Amino acid sequence: MISPEAIRVNGRPAREVSALERGLHYGDGLFETIACVRGGARLLEQHLRRLASGCARLGIAPIDPAAIAAEVREAAAESDRAIVKILVTRGPATARGYAASGEEQPTRVMLRYLWPEDDAALSEQGVRVRIASVRLGENPALAGLKHCNRLEQVLARRECADAGFGEALMFSSSGALISGTMSNVFIVQDSMLLTPCVDRCGVAGVMRAEVLATAAAAGIRVEERRLDGDDLERSQELFLTNALMGIRPAREVAGRSLVPGTLTRHLQAQLAARLSSAADGSEDAHR
């Protein structure tokens, strides 16, 4: 059993939320998972921007970014390495049924977890990746959002709970490669870096955007496009990204062995430098 070290609800230490939560009844909310390293919250501004944009798209009342930033920074300062999750829902229901009344007061939950031990080794050696049989439904109205309707991911994770796989790749209902269950995916084809579009399903990951920017800054040819199973089979390198793992190479995909390649290693180094300098700047700015 892995429990959070701290939980706050609407800024106060608490263990519970209302049983009327629309988050509970409909998954009517959004979340961010933030890597806290050396006392700082990595890519915090990017997380807050995505959260605000998600609230706008779902019609959830605007968040107070300064309040959330203060809460996350306080949580980050309390340990050397921690994972902070911020969940924002539309709040307790003010009526019965799906329709929001517009009178809801959003609920914010903050959870801080210890960072697991084994991450560095996985970034070095790479992980085994399989293909999930569960597919992602396509819905442009929800695509890109890190919302709380995550049953597809829950079911996909069930499939690979037993074996030594670090992640499962998910295809959409129309056969496009989209992402891992908890990560975005990049492939290398002939020195070109490719990642799936997330305009029909999938999450527009904060680290995905950071890797795209890092690659562009490093002069690497990079493109978001629709990818399919053939693209996956033709990939010479493949790596996964999320806010916690940064870039995690695959050493096996769907039974095929892969070696974390030169482009992956180059990008890992460039990203580490970029995140390190951003963290320094952010710490200067906030202290």
Added chain:
Amino acid sequence: MISPEAIRVNGRPAREVSALERGLHYGDGLFETIACVRGGARLLEQHLRRLASGCARLGIAPIDPAAIAAEVREAAAESDRAIVKILVTRGPATARGYAASGEEQPTRVMLRYLWPEDDAALSEQGVRVRIASVRLGENPALAGLKHCNRLEQVLARRECADAGFGEALMFSSSGALISGTMSNVFIVQDSMLLTPCVDRCGVAGVMRAEVLATAAAAGIRVEERRLDGDDLERSQELFLTNALMGIRPAREVAGRSLVPGTLTRHLQAQLAARLSSAADGSEDAHR
């Protein structure tokens, strides 16, 4: 503000659930909305069967149908007309992330609401129905389930919150007519009753099954099939069903006027008789 008259969590009066609820974080749960009439819970066995089947499909620990039935019957007995919602989630998370550990203890929430006033008139006169612009993603792994990933319905309801529409019909991403936001849909074409398949998305409604059985018993030609926008335009009658409304005719669909027709009226009468005799039997059995 419409609040429930009573809330129970795991059988006890309570107002809150754990902030670690997987229902809250991922919509990792299922629900039933049960019509309670004249002190009895309508179609209770059907609701319990669907809930048990949903838990099995999602890998949520089996429910205790007798405990839920007792709780619903007790809630039903306390008023002449009430709506009882039963929500079952996988329970509070025992680890971080989408993967279930298998150690979760399900959470059951029971909410009892007053029945709104105006329902009978809507069943008589019919309602205006529009088309939602939000579509339903297709996922056979979740299709048919009354699960808690309901952001598509939340967004669709937002579209028609302002006008005098009783329901919005939803199409799937591949262009199939599926359902209303909170109801199943039936159309009549040349004396044949048709309703969309719910094997790629949509909810296998308890009342939908009851209406299919009622129609078959009445000798009406009835079929579940893939329907599209052309079928909708060609429909001579259209009605909506759910556990609360029974059969509710449309008097306008996408701007086209419709008259609640003879087949709809015949089925309404047959269904009322069927539900009435089932309720009597059920009351005998349980008293």
